[in-house]
Amino acid sequence: MTTQAPQQFASDNYAGICPEALAAMMAANAGSAVAYGDDDWTQRAADAFRRLFEAECEVFFVFNGTAANSLALASLGQSYHSVICAASAHVETDECGAPEFFSNGSKLLVAPTSGGKLTPEAIRTLATSRSDIHFPKPRVVTITQPTETGQVYTIEEIRSISSVCRELGLKLHMDGARFPHACATLGCTPGEMTHGAGVDVLCFGGTKNGMAVGEAILFFDRALAEDFDYRCKQAGQLASKMRFLSAPWTGVLESGAWLRNAEHGNACAHLLADEVAQLPGVRLMFPVEANAVFLEAPVEVLDRLRARGWRFYTFIGGGARFMFAWDAQPERVAELARDLREAVADAEDTALAA
Amino acid sequence: MTTQAPQQFASDNYAGICPEALAAMMAANAGSAVAYGDDDWTQRAADAFRRLFEAECEVFFVFNGTAANSLALASLGQSYHSVICAASAHVETDECGAPEFFSNGSKLLVAPTSGGKLTPEAIRTLATSRSDIHFPKPRVVTITQPTETGQVYTIEEIRSISSVCRELGLKLHMDGARFPHACATLGCTPGEMTHGAGVDVLCFGGTKNGMAVGEAILFFDRALAEDFDYRCKQAGQLASKMRFLSAPWTGVLESGAWLRNAEHGNACAHLLADEVAQLPGVRLMFPVEANAVFLEAPVEVLDRLRARGWRFYTFIGGGARFMFAWDAQPERVAELARDLREAVADAEDTALAA
Amino acid sequence: MTTQAPQQFASDNYAGICPEALAAMMAANAGSAVAYGDDDWTQRAADAFRRLFEAECEVFFVFNGTAANSLALASLGQSYHSVICAASAHVETDECGAPEFFSNGSKLLVAPTSGGKLTPEAIRTLATSRSDIHFPKPRVVTITQPTETGQVYTIEEIRSISSVCRELGLKLHMDGARFPHACATLGCTPGEMTHGAGVDVLCFGGTKNGMAVGEAILFFDRALAEDFDYRCKQAGQLASKMRFLSAPWTGVLESGAWLRNAEHGNACAHLLADEVAQLPGVRLMFPVEANAVFLEAPVEVLDRLRARGWRFYTFIGGGARFMFAWDAQPERVAELARDLREAVADAEDTALAA
Amino acid sequence: MTTQAPQQFASDNYAGICPEALAAMMAANAGSAVAYGDDDWTQRAADAFRRLFEAECEVFFVFNGTAANSLALASLGQSYHSVICAASAHVETDECGAPEFFSNGSKLLVAPTSGGKLTPEAIRTLATSRSDIHFPKPRVVTITQPTETGQVYTIEEIRSISSVCRELGLKLHMDGARFPHACATLGCTPGEMTHGAGVDVLCFGGTKNGMAVGEAILFFDRALAEDFDYRCKQAGQLASKMRFLSAPWTGVLESGAWLRNAEHGNACAHLLADEVAQLPGVRLMFPVEANAVFLEAPVEVLDRLRARGWRFYTFIGGGARFMFAWDAQPERVAELARDLREAVADAEDTALAA
Structure with a gap:
């Protein structure tokens, strides 16, 4: 499995x-x-x-x-x-x-x-x-x-x-x-x-x-x-x-788990948002008010993220959605933030090299 | 609970x-x-x-x-x-x-x-x-x-x-x-x-x-x-x-549990049927071919059975249905058979006394 | 047409x-x-x-x-x-x-x-x-x-x-x-x-x-x-x-046509019913209370009626239905009664001859 | 009626x-x-x-x-x-x-x-x-x-x-x-x-x-x-x-009436369109290709047209629809064109006077 x-x-x-x-x-x-x-x-x-x-x-x-x-x-x-x-x-x-x-x-x-x-x-x-x-x-x-x-x-x-x-x-x-x-x-x-x-x-x-x-x-x-x-x-x-x-x-x-679970999801969404909002070329498509993060990013950045094994839905115009459940692992959120940061950097390097 | x-x-x-x-x-x-x-x-x-x-x-x-x-x-x-x-x-x-x-x-x-x-x-x-x-x-x-x-x-x-x-x-x-x-x-x-x-x-x-x-x-x-x-x-x-x-x-x-579970249910149905089929006034409404037993019995017998704590569906004309799942306890089936037997006997006693 | x-x-x-x-x-x-x-x-x-x-x-x-x-x-x-x-x-x-x-x-x-x-x-x-x-x-x-x-x-x-x-x-x-x-x-x-x-x-x-x-x-x-x-x-x-x-x-x-039309239909139904109710082998399946006549008659009688050009619905057991609308022609109802009478007579003759 | x-x-x-x-x-x-x-x-x-x-x-x-x-x-x-x-x-x-x-x-x-x-x-x-x-x-x-x-x-x-x-x-x-x-x-x-x-x-x-x-x-x-x-x-x-x-x-x-009826409706639509298309402030919203004419006209013009007894549907932005059936009377179409022309003129007069 x-x-x-x-x-x-x-x-x-x-x-x-x-x-x-x-x-x-x-x-x-x-x-x-x-x-x-x-x-x-x-x-x-x-x-x-x-x-x-x-x-x-x-x-x-x-x-x-x-x-x-x-x-x-x-x-x-x-x-x-x-x-x-x-x-x-x-x-x-x-x-x-x-x-x-x-x-x-x-x-x-x-x-x-x-x-x-x-x-x-x-x-x-x-x-x-x-x-x-x-x-x-x-x-x-x-x-x-x-x-x-x-x-x-x-x-x-x-x-x-x-x-x-x-x-x-x-x-x-x-x-x-x-x-x-x-x-x-x-x-x-x-x-x-x-x-x-x-x-x-x-x-x-x-x-x-x-x-x-x-x-x-x-x-x-x-x-x-x-x-x-x-x-x-x-x-x-x-x-x-x-x-x-x-x-x-x-x-x-x-x-009380109904609320704790939700608070945890929300917190993970903020965690990602805070880490990546300032990345060049990356933009929060919507203010983060719950457990979702919608990111607008260049296609090459999202491609690189996918190449690193990440699964996510994309939308017209380059948006990527990330959703955080009750079981979201903060260290895994951090990994996602790091991979996204590196994908941005790699894409920039490639662009400069071109 | x-x-x-x-x-x-x-x-x-x-x-x-x-x-x-x-x-x-x-x-x-x-x-x-x-x-x-x-x-x-x-x-x-x-x-x-x-x-x-x-x-x-x-x-x-x-x-x-x-x-x-x-x-x-x-x-x-x-x-x-x-x-x-x-x-x-x-x-x-x-x-x-x-x-x-x-x-x-x-x-x-x-x-x-x-x-x-x-x-x-x-x-x-x-x-x-x-x-x-x-x-x-x-x-x-x-x-x-x-x-x-x-x-x-x-x-x-x-x-x-x-x-x-x-x-x-x-x-x-x-x-x-x-x-x-x-x-x-x-x-x-x-x-x-x-x-x-x-x-x-x-x-x-x-x-x-x-x-x-x-x-x-x-x-x-x-x-x-x-x-x-x-x-x-x-x-x-x-x-x-x-x-x-x-x-x-x-x-x-x-x-293989799919079949074992069913065999067990069927067996329990037969267990009950075998125990009670010969009771006076009690009749199997249908041949027992799966995990269900439909019994026709006098209303007073069924009432007595209910008074002993048993739950079951009844149908027009005095029929009572018993269904046996994968978890049916044979000793509990035996209890049901015994209670039914006693209910029949009690009802007969009362009838004789009347 | x-x-x-x-x-x-x-x-x-x-x-x-x-x-x-x-x-x-x-x-x-x-x-x-x-x-x-x-x-x-x-x-x-x-x-x-x-x-x-x-x-x-x-x-x-x-x-x-x-x-x-x-x-x-x-x-x-x-x-x-x-x-x-x-x-x-x-x-x-x-x-x-x-x-x-x-x-x-x-x-x-x-x-x-x-x-x-x-x-x-x-x-x-x-x-x-x-x-x-x-x-x-x-x-x-x-x-x-x-x-x-x-x-x-x-x-x-x-x-x-x-x-x-x-x-x-x-x-x-x-x-x-x-x-x-x-x-x-x-x-x-x-x-x-x-x-x-x-x-x-x-x-x-x-x-x-x-x-x-x-x-x-x-x-x-x-x-x-x-x-x-x-x-x-x-x-x-x-x-x-x-x-x-x-x-x-x-x-x-x-x-007032709504009522006259209905009265006429009803009257025609009674007309037929009165004419044929006493025919041997023919029976009104239901009392005539509106504009419908349901007749029970031997199959051979109904077959003969059909052979004379009449269309009608039949039901299990030999029933034939006749419905009378606002335009029912009394002389045509009389024709139907006559044809039915003759069909009965013909069927009897055939039966006697057999 | x-x-x-x-x-x-x-x-x-x-x-x-x-x-x-x-x-x-x-x-x-x-x-x-x-x-x-x-x-x-x-x-x-x-x-x-x-x-x-x-x-x-x-x-x-x-x-x-x-x-x-x-x-x-x-x-x-x-x-x-x-x-x-x-x-x-x-x-x-x-x-x-x-x-x-x-x-x-x-x-x-x-x-x-x-x-x-x-x-x-x-x-x-x-x-x-x-x-x-x-x-x-x-x-x-x-x-x-x-x-x-x-x-x-x-x-x-x-x-x-x-x-x-x-x-x-x-x-x-x-x-x-x-x-x-x-x-x-x-x-x-x-x-x-x-x-x-x-x-x-x-x-x-x-x-x-x-x-x-x-x-x-x-x-x-x-x-x-x-x-x-x-x-x-x-x-x-x-x-x-x-x-x-x-x-x-x-x-x-x-x-052949199916086609003649349609031709007549289309012709009446063209009749109206030809008469009013050049009126100041009036515009055909769509080219006339069948039996409908959609006119964009100032609200005061449409109000005056209504005051002259005409019924028509209007749409957001001032559009008015006219539909011509098989029975459209050409002289009545001409009346509509004339009334519309006069409504335009009256509205202009009023505007000038203001």
Whole structure:
């Protein structure tokens, strides 16, 4: 297996299971338990969420982020309604049409943004651009916190978005695939950033927080959760041995690992950013506010980095993305910084020699 | 937690993770791995299936049986096609409309059966009952092996079914939620029971075979698998940390645990059946051919059994179901047999006293 | 063209456009009109319905019965809900999965009935048979008035059905493909048979009432109609030149033709039934309560009838269906009766000779 | 009714039924005819299309353009495939998510264009932009002929598009809501512009060509039409009295009205364009190549035009659209030109006076 290979930072999905999640999973493996979520572990995990969010929210556990976001969005509207999102939102760019599939046809209305952050103005413009029957009626706004490029909405920004949503009759969904990283950045409580700021539904990412599999969906307005359990079942998202999906949440939530893991990822991102930001020809494409670093660098520099064994995604125009998970090794981050520094130097030497 | 409570046989979903699956999951947890299935564990698991089935089949890993069967069926037809199944098939009775949801409207055409086994005659009757445009065109047959009540199709029976399917232009899908139990019963190879007998697509259950989560879909006709990976992705069934879904398969397949686990479940079912079949007023509702025992018994007997702490599903007319997983404790089976015996005796005493 | 061929009674869809509908269509053809329903004809047609039903209902015009019923049912539940109907309901037997398609997966739960009439008991049994998450939650009941075999629910029967619906939290939909025929039979007002008896939504058939194309959907509970115009648009049921779909309704409703047409169809059915009911070997399969006559007759009799040029649908066991539209010619009905009489006589002669 | 009001050019859907279509509908109304398309009129209409297109194509008749395009696109791919179209394509901007609904989730990939005309380069860029599983696989290209703003693809342009489609494994669909207008402009045969240029499927608009209701779908590659009749049925697009949908086609196709109607609309558009193109402050936003005229004019001019009783759609930046149907009255076009001229003059006077 590949397990001995040096660590890579191409994706925070490359990481394994964090110790707290694993321990809970192992504990849950003792003996038999009732299936389909009627077990004590699932109850305990839901309660842990309610305590953490200081709210009597409804909690559901599903397998992955595609399903979590798509089911949540589908529950907030009908097929002939539309969902306002950033042009760079994951639901728009990387879900192979899953939101449209689960909703049976809801259209995503995309707004151009900077750093993936929607604004009240952009929402208002899209939501009021048309009111005729030939255009799917806007009913939902989805924001990603932090965004796909690592930007974090301030609580004030979320409030101003939820305010325009209330005014226009729109529900507010938050894609929190890396929600803990935003909490770590803002230093606020989960409740402040969600129901306290007007969010109706949150998808809280477990996979990128250190679990093997699983996401949680939290409905702060419990009326919106009516029959959502049936929706999950029909859509193939009800785990028969639910305890293995829910127990890890007790591990990360009760121990505080959910936040520590995120803080560690964020810190590693800052570590890299601080080391390489001043390199000639290298530029941070976005301010580092979570666990992602997007670097703009000459193609020859990135090629040299790859030649040194590093894996990473690149984007049009020379951008390279590095993501730091709960298990990121600081010494390996330092190696990456050193290799990048040397790649820059080598490229310069070659250029001078030419 | 409930872990210290005595073992129950209400469902084979009550069991935990078998040692072989767990060991592989732990091994897979070392280091980082590429996401979304482009990792070595996933390749190794698919290869293990191909070796086991002695076929160059296409293999996909999804989260649960609802999704596995629904996606497989959807891939074999269009929304205006129909699927022939037994009236007692799980896809008809217990999936909350999932096959209809994933296919966007394919109708299930149900045949009454004995023990849940479809016959070539029943298939022919349904498939040829209508040929007008107002009736969804039959395109798929799905059989459950073993059936929901534990009956096992012989290879000859499967062959005669696939023969009528070929003749009528129907694809043959096998719901193998407990496929290994059928292999154990028939003593045949997995290949003989599937592609060797004309099955086009198999859903091989992992959860009931000792895994935490996960099912495999095998396309023996590889052309049918075209773009099935996109289908899984869109439907929320692509695991980001796929290794945790695939590695356990290497554990159970390579070690032979897949078959041993099933043999053990079957043996425990026979153990109970042998002990209680002769009890007065108690009757085996179906011959025991896999890991299920369905008992018909007086209501007062079942009530007494429940009063002794046993959990089980009951059915109209007084039937009680017991399912035996890989972890069934023979001494606990014996306890159940003893308690049932005593419940019968107590009920008789009470009846005499009345 | 086939227009000179003698009239057939195989289907009431074989008839053309009645004079009142045609005249309105011609009148609507003068000049230009705003598209998509914002025209005066559409307003006038909706008002005509509201007057006829003595209710401030919401009215929508769609192209055909498949869409009318499927969209109405879809609007009353979600994909994971189910719809209770008679086993012989058109939505179950003859819509190629349309209800499942428009709802993205709602399952139909079918009850065996006599003459296609659901009973409060059958509804209660189905609606309360399961309450677990693996079974799609019942939310809607649909009844066909008159039924597919021409039976008419009394107002009292509808009331007792709506009463159990209210009690169990179910919405009540009426498939009124031949609604006027039921009004003609009962001699009640349209309002008494619908909102007065607890019906939430009615699909009122235009095609079988003498129009070229088009059905109306009436929501008596206006809250249920929220955004239904968007639903129609997205589902391909919004006519651009809506006046041609709506104007004919003004013709048939304002002139009373809607009821006269139905009375005529009913009368012709009785005419045939009275003539042939006493023939030896011929039996009315169902009491004649609307415009349909179902006859059980020996195969050789039906064969002879066909040999005389008659077209009709037959059913398992020798049943033949005859349907009478607004344009049924009484002399042609008499011809059918005579030919049937002679076919019976001929068959008897042949039998005696054998 | 509004029928006596002066003619408006806001939409070509405001027009009534042309004499040739009406006559055929009246002829079809004589006597009874078999339902659901098994009648002579439907056969004759399909044959008329095959003659006109000089091809053995499969022909289907549906109710409106929303359904025609959405069903055709759905038949060319699966839910996890995507459709490439112009950003201004009607399927993207004005169908309330219908393509996504009928396909159960296919995403539209939009390319910015000038005048709504896709280019081979834009198609190639979109089709090859991603090849990972998180992005719906491109399978179809749809072009609108003429475009929404009245531009006409040359045959050479269509050929170059179909060529890149063939190369990339994409099917080519043509939205021909106003197909005859393009034929009139290019002076080519329908066959040359479609199968001769590599188009796989055409939606031929009937409503805008002078019919009351109805569109035709032509599959030049007959294999693509497999079971398309079932698809129409399930989707609520099978007319029971089909003759009224098909007969009008015989009227317009056999008489040549299909082309004459389009020529007339085009001529009226040129009439207006010629009269007003030189007015100060007024500008043709697009070259007039079909029956649409888009004018850019000062807001005060458009306001004055409205004050004179004219109805028209406006677009961001002051554009006004005028559409000319088969029944456009040249003298009424002249009135519009005169009123526009006077509105310009009045606005200038007011500006000078200020």
